[in-house]
Amino acid sequence: MKLKALLLVLAAAGALPLAAQADIGNGNGNGNGNGKALYSKDCMSCHRSIAGGDGSSLFTRPNRHVTSLGGLDKQVKRCRANTGLSLSDNQLKDIVDYLNATYYKFAK
Numbered sequence: 001m002k003l004k005a006l007l008l009v010l011a012a013a014g015a016l017p018l019a020a021q022a023d024i025g026n027g028n029g030n031g032n033g034n035g036k037a038l039y040s041k042d043c044m045s046c047h048r049s050i051a052g053g054d055g056s057s058l059f060t061r062p063n064r065h066v067t068s069l070g071g072l073d074k075q076v077k078r079c080r081a082n083t084g085l086s087l088s089d090n091q092l093k094d095i096v097d098y099l100n101a102t103y104y105k106f107a108k
C-alpha cells in the first residue's frame, strides 16, 4: 500500500515537467502556474488604459517595440521597475512565457 502511493507520487513528479512544457506551448500560461493570472492582475489594466480593449493590441500592433525573446524579457522587467510591482523573477518568467506563447511567438 505504502509502496504503491510512493510510486504514484514519483510518477506524478516525473510527469509534471512534461505537462508544464506542454502548457507553455499551448499558450495558456500555466506552465508553472500562473503567467496569465499574474498578467491580468498586475499588468493588464494599465495597458488597457493605453491601448483600449483588453490592452493586448500593444503586443500585436505592427510597430510594437518588442522584437525578440530577450527584448520581451527586458521590457517586462522595465514595466515591473517602472510600476514598482513586487513580482519575483520566477513570476516574471511565467508572464514572459505567457505573453510569448499567446502573442509574440518568438522561437526559443
Ligand code: HEC
Pocket: 039, 042, 043, 044, 046, 047, 050, 058, 059, 063, 064, 065, 066, 072, 075, 076, 079, 080, 083, 085, 087, 095, 099
Ligand atoms: C502603469 C502602466 C503599466 C503597467 C502597470 C505595466 N505596463 Fe507594460 N507598458 C506600459 C507602457 C506605457 C508601455 C509602452 C507603450 C508604448 O510605447 O506605446 C508598455 C509596454 C509593454 C510591453 C511592450 C509592448 C510592445 O510594444 O511590444 C510589454 C511586453 C509590457 N508592457 C509588459 C508588461 C507587463 C508584463 C506588466 C506587468 C508586470 C506591465 N507591462 C505593466 C505601461 C505599463
